[in-house]
Amino acid sequence: MTAVTPDQAAPRSLTVPLDRFYQYQLSERGLSAHTQRNYQRQLDKIVDFLTARGIAHWQDVDADWVRQISSQAKRDGLKPGSIALRLSALRSFFDYLVLTEQLAANPAKGVAAPKQGRQLPKNLDVDEMNQLLEVDQDDPLSVRDRAMMELMYGAGLRLAELVDLNVRDVSVRKGDLRVTGKGEKERIVPFSGMAKTWVMNWLKVRNQLLKGPEEALFISKLGQRISHRSVQKRMAEWGQKQAVNSHINPHKLRHSFATHMLESSGDLRAVQELLGHADLSTTQIYTHLDFQHLAKVYDAAHPRARSTEASKPRAGKKNNSES
Structure with a gap:
């Protein structure tokens, strides 16, 4: 696999569709500036990855390439949440290419992000x-x-x-x-x-x-x-x-x-x-x-949650299960 070359210029065939996508996100979908910046950072990394490997057109990116993008992100030390964000940005971009009839199908749809541990929100009492x-x-x-x-x-x-x-x-x-x-x-x-x-x-x-x-x-x-x-x-x-x-x-x-x-x-x-x-x-x-x-x-409210002496058969009386 070709090594990444940091100063290698990305071909316009990759960057121009992205610029149009960002404009679409801003004007049509009304995404916040924060989300827009996050997507742009992730997609810039993907462009660097593809450029270093000689991929010059988005139409050449199939599901195998998407899996390689995910694997490379993991090797680079990204956490599952960050990898999921990268794949989400790519998925949204490919959805746009499908919408504008530049792609027939979204190759990132079937590629799952790494499983994340359930992060419960922290709160104050x-x-x-x-x-x-x-x-x-x-x-x-x-x-x-x-x-x-x-x-x-x-x-x-x-x-x-x-x-x-x-x-x-x-x-x-x-x-x-x-x-x-x-x-x-x-x-x-x-x-x-x-x-x-x-x-x-x-x-x-x-x-x-x-x-x-x-x-x-x-x-x-x-x-x-x-x-x-x-x-x-x-x-x-x-x-x-x-x-x-x-x-x-x-x-x-x-x-x-x-x-x-x-x-x-x-x-x-x-x-x-x-x-x-x-x-x-x-x-x-x-x-x-x-x-x-x-x-x-639950213990206070459910009628079958309490295990007390009152629930046991009284002395001198035969339990129904024994009759």
Whole structure:
């Protein structure tokens, strides 16, 4: 097999269809910039792989080549999740080539990604959440940070959904948010209690950070929409300040929302809607988080779960099985 040559230029017959694919993803499918960048990184690696092996046309890539791409990624030390992402990007690109009649069939369809261990989301318990959210400082940045954390935990938002919120998306009076989720899908999410209180507190001091017109709900000290990285950094810092034992990140607050809502309500469909999951199976992962909790509920509720002396035949009476 030909060795990879890093400085070998990829033929236009490989790169031009990719450029058209990226434009299609942006204009027709409305993929987020983050997903777009991930796909592009993976497909660039595949182009390097094919170029080094003398493949100049996508029509020459069959299922065997797709399996070799997967095997090479494994030899390069990629984790199963990263290999799955690489194959997913290639599958989507080939779907586009089939759609535009440049390929008759998708050669990546039948190639399975390596099996991944089931990665359960991590969450904070209620006491840890209360400890994290007891932010009593009243400077604008602290008020903003508590409002962000209260809202993420109170409404189960994704990081991108939180950052993308505009002031006009929030109805404090009705207690709901208009959220734009994955695939540009909008949903209405309720929020109340402490989340509502702290969003109102933030709106009262938000003008202190404004430098000019800005529609974003949460802004930085420069008066601009806060970045994903800044939210992650600030939440991690608050976890340390509040002496929470585990590392705090936005995903953990969303996962905690999902877990606590399911434990309290048991309503999987409602939690699915609140989280904005397209597939119920995505929400079901949260039902595996606390087996001990589920086991206690089962033992307490199921009429045949208890093994007590009361269930045994009383002395002096013959068991029916013996008659």
